Amino acid sequence: MKLELIKHIVDELAEQLAGARISRIYQPAPEILLxxxxxxxxxxxxxxSAEAKKxxxxxxxxxxxxxxxxxxxxxxxRARIARIHAIEIVNNDRIVQLECTGKQGACRLMIExxxxxxxxxxxxxxxxxxxxxxxxxxxxxxxxxxAGVEYLFPKxxxxxxxxxxxxxxxxxxxSSWNQTVEKLYSESERTENKHDFYKQLQQxxxxxxxxxxxxxxxIEKELQKQQNFDTDRQAGELLLANLHLVKRGMTEVxxxxxxxxxxxxxxxxxxxxxxxxxxxxxxxxxxxxxxRGQQHSxxxxxxxxxxxxxxxxxxxxxxxxVNNSDIEEIxxxxxxxxxxxxxxxxxxxxxxxxxxxxxxISPSGFKVLWGRNNRQNDEISTKILKNGDYWFHVDHAPGSxxxxxxxxxxxxxxxxxxxxxxxxxxxxxxSRNDTKVQVMLAEAKSVHKPxxxxxxxxxxxxxxxxxxxxxxxx
Numbered sequence: 153m154k155l156e157l158i159k160h161i162v163d164e165l166a167e168q169l170a171g172a173r174i175s176r177i178y179q180p181a182p183e184i185l186l187x188x189x190x191x192x193x194x195x196x197x198x199x200x201s202a203e204a205k206k207x208x209x210x211x212x213x214x215x216x217x218x219x220x221x222x223x224x225x226x227x228x229x230r231a232r233i234a235r236i237h238a239i240e241i242v243n244n245d246r247i248v249q250l251e252c253t254g255k256q257g258a259c260r261l262m263i264e265x266x267x268x269x270x271x272x273x274x275x276x277x278x279x280x281x282x283x284x285x286x287x288x289x290x291x292x293x294x295x296x297x298x299a300g301v302e303y304l305f306p307k308x309x310x311x312x313x314x315x316x317x318x319x320x321x322x323x324x325x326x327s328s329w330n331q332t333v334e335k336l337y338s339e340s341e342r343t344e345n346k347h348d349f350y351k352q353l354q355q356x357x358x359x360x361x362x363x364x365x366x367x368x369x370x371i372e373k374e375l376q377k378q379q380n381f382d383t384d385r386q387a388g389e390l391l392l393a394n395l396h397l398v399k400r401g402m403t404e405v406x407x408x409x410x411x412x413x414x415x416x417x418x419x420x421x422x423x424x425x426x427x428x429x430x431x432x433x434x435x436x437x438x439x440x441x442x443x444r445g446q447q448h449s450x451x452x453x454x455x456x457x458x459x460x461x462x463x464x465x466x467x468x469x470x471x472x473x474v475n476n477s478d479i480e481e482i483x484x485x486x487x488x489x490x491x492x493x494x495x496x497x498x499x500x501x502x503x504x505x506x507x508x509x510x511x512x513i514s515p516s517g518f519k520v521l522w523g524r525n526n527r528q529n530d531e532i533s534t535k536i537l538k539n540g541d542y543w544f545h546v547d548h549a550p551g552s553x554x555x556x557x558x559x560x561x562x563x564x565x566x567x568x569x570x571x572x573x574x575x576x577x578x579x580x581x582x583s584r585n586d587t588k589v590q591v592m593l594a595e596a597k598s599v600h601k602p603x604x605x606x607x608x609x610x611x612x613x614x615x616x617x618x619x620x621x622x623x624x625x626x
Contacts, residue, residue, distance in 0.1 A: 185272065186212070213334070233254045375446065388433070472584075515566065543612075549583050553610075554574075555573075578620050593617070
């Protein structure tokens with residue numbers, strides 16, 4: 153913050169904070185403190201930030217989370233300060249001093265709003281440091297900011313020329329300087345958090361997509377190796393049918409393979425330590441093991457393909473959506489799958505109210521509904537879709553589930569209604585930029601959600617395809 157802006161803030165706070173009692177102190181982020189105050193007239197929340205690019209001081213109306221275990225510096229302030237007596241700028245620099253008292257006497261909270269070197273230091277009435285938010289040991293000519301050391305002001309480098317010009321220096325109409333600064337920073341933080349969170353979601357989806365593709369290749373290779381397990385069963389049966397030709401101690405035997413037409417000789421390796429019967433049983437065991445392995449691989453192949461279809465759907469939805477509630481529902485789906493671990497998102501309010509499917513009206517007046525995330529798609533296909541309705545989805549690509557709702561008071565669907573709904577399905581799909589798109593059309597009775605399937609996943613037993621031009625209506 154510029155010195156001029158800090159002066160405006162401190163001038164407004166001087167009367168409001170004089171004699172104010174501190175009821176609570178929070179440290180919701182590593183470099184942010186929040187002091188809850190009562191000045192005899194109203195409850196105030198004073199935000200103090202020592203962040204390098206966003207160091208600031210102002211009143212806030214926002215609600216901030218309170219960590220279950222208070223950090224070290226927060227615990228210290230709770231123990232040492234109970235009341236604020238005065239606030240002022242000192243050393244003609246971007247340093248604000250809060251004169252405080254507590255059970256252990258007078259102390260001062262030095263708030264250095266100096267960009268990269270921003271810091272908070274608690275000093276006793278003799279000028280000795282009690283503790284610091286960001287400790288500095290004083291190497292290479294730096295001043296020491298450690299407990300027990302005398303507090304020294306930083307070198308004064310205050311000048312309008314050296315400071316950045318990012319702050320708004322005009323107070324908003326019908327607002328205080330505190331309100332103006334809070335709005336300036338909160339809007340900036342919302343934009344940054346939204347971008348960072350969106351990027352985190354994209355990276356999460358991208359990493360898992362790569363992992364699934366790698367797993368798919370591995371399973372397909374394993375299946376290739378398991379293709380010949382049936383020859384072990386044939387070898388076992390040939391040995392049982394020709395036990396009289398097999399003797400213990402033989403390393404191989406040549407038998408007629410009657411599975412081929414015409415039969416051909418086949419050489420079957422043997423374990424010379426086993427009896428003929430045991431050699432046959434050995435091949436049957438290998439066959440059963442191979443059969444179980446193939447079944448397991450086929451099951452994993454199906455599961456992986458379904459997961460890949462799901463993650464590709466999320467990837468498309470992230471790239472196609474701009475609605476915060478849709479993004480949050482995608483994030484929640486990733487959390488439930490155990491793929492997303494949230495970073496520090498203190499300034500981003502999560503959507504509590506689920507978003508609703510989108511709506512439009514067909515040329516003949518029928519409702520058309522479609523989803524923009526998997527939860528909405530699931531609602532479309534499992535709750536909204538009823539007998540008499542038509543269901544649409546782009547063929548072999550990620551996209552929205554679309555329902556053309558029947559209405560007993562109206563006539564049957566026209567070709568224009570069906571084309572309209574199919575065009576919406578194409579428009580809200582990965583193929584939205586193509587000139588012609590193949591879209592599936594199915595009756596409600598043909599659309600079923602598999603037991604235990606992920607949200608938005610359905611099986612379509614019977615359908616036909618239409619070729620339409622993509623359409624977006626929002």
